[in-house]
Each structure stands twice: as C-alpha cells, then as structure tokens.
Amino acid sequence: MILGLRTRCAIILLTAVFGLSACAGGSESAEETPEATPIGSSERGEQLILNYGCGACHTIPGILGADTLVGPPLTDFAHRSYIAGALPNTPENLIMWIQNPHSIEPDTVMPNLGVTEADARDVAAYLLSLD
Ligand code: HEC
Numbered sequence: 001m002i003l004g005l006r007t008r009c010a011i012i013l014l015t016a017v018f019g020l021s022a023c024a025g026g027s028e029s030a031e032e033t034p035e036a037t038p039i040g041s042s043e044r045g046e047q048l049i050l051n052y053g054c055g056a057c058h059t060i061p062g063i064l065g066a067d068t069l070v071g072p073p074l075t076d077f078a079h080r081s082y083i084a085g086a087l088p089n090t091p092e093n094l095i096m097w098i099q100n101p102h103s104i105e106p107d108t109v110m111p112n113l114g115v116t117e118a119d120a121r122d123v124a125a126y127l128l129s130l131d
Pocket residue numbers: 049052053054055056057058070071072073074080082083084085097098105108109110111113115123127
C-alpha cells in the first residue's frame with residue numbers, strides 16, 4: 001500500500017513524539033540515581049599534569065605541549081580497558097598507578113614523580129574525563 005504524503009508525515013511525527021517521551025522518561029530516572037562521588041577536580045588535574053610534566057612522555061588532549069609518544073597516548077583514556085596492560089582501568093587503580101607505577105610494573109619506564117594522593121586523584125579525574 002502506498003501511503004499519502006500526509007499519512008507518512010503523521011507517522012513520522014508520531015514516532016518522533018513517542019521517541020521523545022521515551023527519552024524524557026529515561027532522563028528522569030537518571031536524575032533519581034545519586035550522582036557518583038567525583039574522585040577529584042579535573043580542572044585542578046589539568047594544571048597538575050602540566051606541573052608534573054606528564055606531557056614530556058605522553059600525548060594528552062587539552063594539555064599544552066603534551067604531544068610526545070615516549071609512553072602511550074592518553075587520548076580517550078576513559079575508554080581504556082587496562083592501565084599499562086596490567087590493571088583494570090578503575091579510578092582507584094589509576095590513582096595507584098599515577099602515584100607509584102613501579103608497584104604495578106616493576107620495570108616500567110614511567111618514573112615515580114612523587115605525586116601526592118590528593119594530586120593523583122585530580123590528575124585521574126582529568127584523565128578519566130577524556131572520552
Ligand atoms: C619518563 C616518561 C614518563 C613520564 C614523565 C610519565 N609517564 Fe606515564 N607512562 C610512561 C610509559 C613508558 C608508560 C607505559 C608503561 C607500561 O605500559 O609499562 C606510561 C603509562 C602511563 C599510563 C597508562 C597508559 C595506558 O595506556 O595504559 C598512564 C595513565 C600514565 N602513564 C599517566 C602518567 C601521568 C599522569 C604522568 C604524570 C604525573 C606520567 N604518566 C608521566 C612514561 C612516562
């Protein structure tokens with residue numbers, strides 16, 4: 001059956017309206033779930049990454065001069081499954097890696113830069129915002 005233009009428009013419009021209401025329902029329920037506690041300040045993390053000189057070895061989006069490839073690029077880091085191919089990429093593991101990479105990979109080239117826990121949390125927050 002060939003539908004008239006008017007009927008087809010009506011069907012498209014109805015689909016759009018139902019689609020939108022389904023989306024609205026989805027976002028309502030998302031608002032009900034409590035927000036995850038932020039692990040740190042990504043804004044502060046951005047500055048700390050500059051200060052600690054992570055960009056001397058890594059390509060990191062949004063960080064001035066961080067375009068080297070001594071270590072792996074940290075682009076889209078939120079989507080990385082493993083840290084250094086060894087640890088699942090969770091916030092806690094990332095904080096641990098940033099503070100003391102040798103505790104995870106004894107032979108890694110990445111140095112221990114003496115990052116404090118508070119700083120590591122902010123740096124991790126920034127890296128995990130890269131998606
Ligand atoms: C001297 C070079 C160097 C510096 C400086 C350095 N890194 Fe690394 N980084 C590496 C290398 C090399 C690896 C790869 C380690 C491995 O796979 O064993 C790495 C791995 C990583 C990883 C895991 C990446 C992945 O793809 O799994 C993260 C995250 C990371 N570094 C963050 C940082 C942060 C944050 C800083 C600054 C506080 C920093 N690095 C400073 C060399 C460096």
